[in-house]
Amino acid sequence: MARALTDEERAAAHDLLTRARAAMAAIAHYDQTMVDRFCQAVAWATANEQTFGRLTRMSVDESGMGSAEGVPARRWKILGILRDALRTKSVGIIEELPDKGIVKYAKPAGVIAGVLPVTNPLVTMVNMAINAIKCRDAVIFSPHPMSKATALETARVIRAALNKQGAPEDLILCLERPSIPLAQELMAICDLTIATGGSAMVKAAYSSGKPAFGVGAGNATVIVDETADVAEAAMNTRISKTQNHGSGCSCDGNLLVDARVYAAFLEQLQHQGGYLASAEEKCKLERVMWDDHGRRTLDTVARAASVIATKAGFQLPEGKSFIIVKEDAIGKEHRFSGEKLSPVLAIFQFDGFDQALTMVSDILEVGGKGHSVGIASRDDEHIHRLASMAPVSRIMVRQPNVRGNAGSFTNGMPQTASLGCGTWGGNITSENISVKHYMNTTWVSRPIVEDRPSEEELLGDFYNSEIF
Numbered sequence: 192m193a194r195a196l197t198d199e200e201r202a203a204a205h206d207l208l209t210r211a212r213a214a215m216a217a218i219a220h221y222d223q224t225m226v227d228r229f230c231q232a233v234a235w236a237t238a239n240e241q242t243f244g245r246l247t248r249m250s251v252d253e254s255g256m257g258s259a260e261g262v263p264a265r266r267w268k269i270l271g272i273l274r275d276a277l278r279t280k281s282v283g284i285i286e287e288l289p290d291k292g293i294v295k296y297a298k299p300a301g302v303i304a305g306v307l308p309v310t311n312p313l314v315t316m317v318n319m320a321i322n323a324i325k326c327r328d329a330v331i332f333s334p335h336p337m338s339k340a341t342a343l344e345t346a347r348v349i350r351a352a353l354n355k356q357g358a359p360e361d362l363i364l365c366l367e368r369p370s371i372p373l374a375q376e377l378m379a380i381c382d383l384t385i386a387t388g389g390s391a392m393v394k395a396a397y398s399s400g401k402p403a404f405g406v407g408a409g410n411a412t413v414i415v416d417e418t419a420d421v422a423e424a425a426m427n428t429r430i431s432k433t434q435n436h437g438s439g440c441s442c443d444g445n446l447l448v449d450a451r452v453y454a455a456f457l458e459q460l461q462h463q464g465g466y467l468a469s470a471e472e473k474c475k476l477e478r479v480m481w482d483d484h485g486r487r488t489l490d491t492v493a494r495a496a497s498v499i500a501t502k503a504g505f506q507l508p509e510g511k512s513f514i515i516v517k518e519d520a521i522g523k524e525h526r527f528s529g530e531k532l533s534p535v536l537a538i539f540q541f542d543g544f545d546q547a548l549t550m551v552s553d554i555l556e557v558g559g560k561g562h563s564v565g566i567a568s569r570d571d572e573h574i575h576r577l578a579s580m581a582p583v584s585r586i587m588v589r590q591p592n593v594r595g596n597a598g599s600f601t602n603g604m605p606q607t608a609s610l611g612c613g614t615w616g617g618n619i620t621s622e623n624i625s626v627k628h629y630m631n632t633t634w635v636s637r638p639i640v641e642d643r644p645s646e647e648e649l650l651g652d653f654y655n656s657e658i659f
Contacts, residue, residue, distance in 0.1 A: 196372040204376045207364045211302040211329035214359035218327050219299075223282040229358050230276050230321050236352035237317045237345065238269040246313050246348070250341040256310050256493035257435045265434070269317050271598060271606035276325045279626045292637040297630045299327040301382025306374060306396060307342055308387050309335035310438040310493050310532070311608065315387050316345050318608035320363055324353075326630040331381060332365040333374040343367065375399065385624065387609045393617070404624050406609050407616020409440025410530040410559025411592045414547050414577065415448040415456055416568045423589065424567035425459035428536070431591040432513045433464070437534040438493030440610070441563060441596040444531055445518075445554055446538045447547050453540050457515070460538075466496070466511035473516045473527075475503040476535065481526050496534040521553040529558045544573055548580055555582060561616025565592045584613050584621035598623060 218226070237243060243266040248259045280286070286295040305319045312334055323330045334342030346365035354360050366373060374392070378384045378399035386396035386405045393405035411431075415424050431443045448456050461467060468476060479502045480491045491499050496514050500507045507514075513534040521528045527537040541547045551564060565587040566577055578586055587595035590602065598606030605625040613621030620628070647654045 194372060196376050200368075200370065200373045201376060203366075203368075204373060204380060207331050207366075207377075208302060208380055210361040211331055211364055214361035215299060215302065215327065215329045217359045218362070221282070221327060223280065226282060226325055226327060227277055229324050229353060229356055230273060232352040232356045233317065233320055233324060233349050234269055234273040236348050237313075238266045238273075240266060242348060243269075243313075246341060246345055249344060250313055250338055253340050254309050254335075254337045255490075256337075257438055258495070265314065267600075268314050268597070268606065268608070269321075271600060272318050272321055272608075275598070275606050276321050276626050279325070281326045281626060281630055285632070290639070292639040294635045294637075296633040296635065297326065298633060300629050300631055301328060303328050303330045303629070304374075304377045304381035304384040304386075304396075305330045305332045306378070306384065306386040306392055307332055307334045307338070309337045311387075311435065312338040312342050313345055315608040316342060317349070319385060320349050322624075322626050322629045324358075324362055325626050328383075328629055329362045330364070331377055332363075333377050334365065334369050336369050339366075339369050371395075378403070383629075385609060385628075390617075397617070397619075404609065404611065404620060404628055405618050406440070406624075407561045407612025407618050408530055408558055409442075409562040409610075410444050410554065410557065411441055411563050411565060411596075412445040412447060412551055412554050412559065413443050413565035413567065413592065414551065414573075415446060415452065416544065416547070416566070416570060416573055417449045417451045418569040418573075419449075419452060419456070419567035420569075420589075421452050421456040421459050421567075425456060425463045425465075427565075427567070427589070427591040428460060429463035429465070429513065431593040432534055432536055434593050436493045436495055437513065437536075438532055439593050440530070440532075441593045442532075443536055443565070443592055444559070445528060446536060447541050447550050448538060449544075449547070450540050450542050457538065460515055464510060464512040465515045466500075466507050466513070467515045467517075470517075472500075472503065472505050475505065476500075476514070476516065477526055479503045480531070480533070480535070485523070485526065487530075487532060492532045494533060499533060499535065521550060521557060523557055525557075528554055544576065548576065551577070551581055559583075561612030561614070561618065561621065562610065563587065563592060563596050565590075565595075582615045584611060584615075585623075596623075 244262045251259045285297045349363045350360040384396040384403040386393045396403040497507045518537040563585045598604040605623040607623040609624035611620035612618045
């Protein structure tokens with residue numbers, strides 16, 4: 192049972208809330224140009240290669256999770272979030288619908304409790320900061336204890352950037368001594384919670400008594416059908432599975448491959464740096480990746496494939512960056528069909544697309560419902576059939592899930608670090624959490640010419656039919 196909140200913690204939370212509200216009041220009159228400039232300042236301060244690299248290394252050193260490699264590509268996520276923010280109106284009139292007599296005005300959502308994950312505190316934090324400042328909100332961040340130093344340093348960088356532009360630093364605040372009771376108090380007193388983290392924290396956000404946007408668990412499953420370019424599909428899997436040591440909820444977890452291309456695709460995966468585990472090595476991996484209760488072991492989450500293999504008792508050859516295990520069973524008792532949060536993936540074989548769809552459904556019952564699936568295919572009918580049945584919020588076609596789900600420069604998804612999973616995943620929205628979720632909207636309605644269709648037009652064949 193969680194301990195009770197102390198009086199000192201309660202006072203600290205309410206002090207931060209008071210400071211955040213004062214900062215919001217100070218910018219209430221700021222126009223679109225001013226808040227956009229603040230967003231640009233925050234993005235530059237955190238996404239320049241030197242600072243982003245330093246903060247990334249700090250995060251990896253502090254938590255032991257993730258990878259400091261690939262900084263140039265990953266920092267572009269912040270610039271993509273900025274791009275979308277700058278293209279969105281968030282102050283004053285944001286939309287006019289003359290034919291309906293409607294004019295929409297944007298208003299701040301208020302002080303936001305920003306709950307951060309241990310696996311990706313940096314980009315998640317900057318994402319929330321840009322979107323909140325864009326809407327003239329303030330954010331109080333609640334970091335995971337294992338990454339609090341990184342969060343505090345990121346907050347310091349953002350606050351310094353705001354100060355240099357003449358904006359109140361207290362638009363961005365961060366708990367110095369985070370704890371579960373303090374996070375719960377923060378969620379209960381702020382106006383809105385945006386929670387990116389484990390299922391327990393997201394559930395707490397929805398139980399706080401205040402509005403909340405949470406995210407669901409991932410378990411990204413990708414279908415590779417007989418029309419796929421197997422080399423391209425394997426490359427996309429490698430990109431997706433190795434980013435930040437597979438810690439993202441969008442990283443490929445399960446590959447369902449048509450029997451006709453299975454051998455060729457498996458060969459390409461190994462060419463891309465995949466290591467095919469033997470049956471014995473698979474058993475060893477299962478023993479170290481899950482405890483006796485079926486919970487993921489923390490010391491194998493977001494760790495390099497070589498580290499996980501060593502813990503399991505075998506060595507990876509040089510040049511191997513992710514591990515492949517063959518699987519043919521799906522269910523909670525078959526742990527490799529669930530979310531792995533590591534550079535380990537399961538590969539299944541199917542005969543006929545009907546079987547593939549059944550397997551997708553079965554895997555999503557194990558985990559990941561509402562989140563995402565992918566498909567490597569040139570068959571529009573296959574894509575349509577998957578989209579029609581899969582209980583997920585996003586489907587990526589011929590692209591790396593880890594890049595595509597959260598938006599990229601080569602697709603039209605809103606760029607973000609927080610992915611709603613709809614009612615399937617226990618969330619209030621199935622959208623990518625973006626600027627519009629950080630604002631309230633006032634609709635002004637003026638009279639229009641009457642728009643009242645006749646009863647016959649509205650009721651169709653039922654008009655004047657038999658009374659039931």
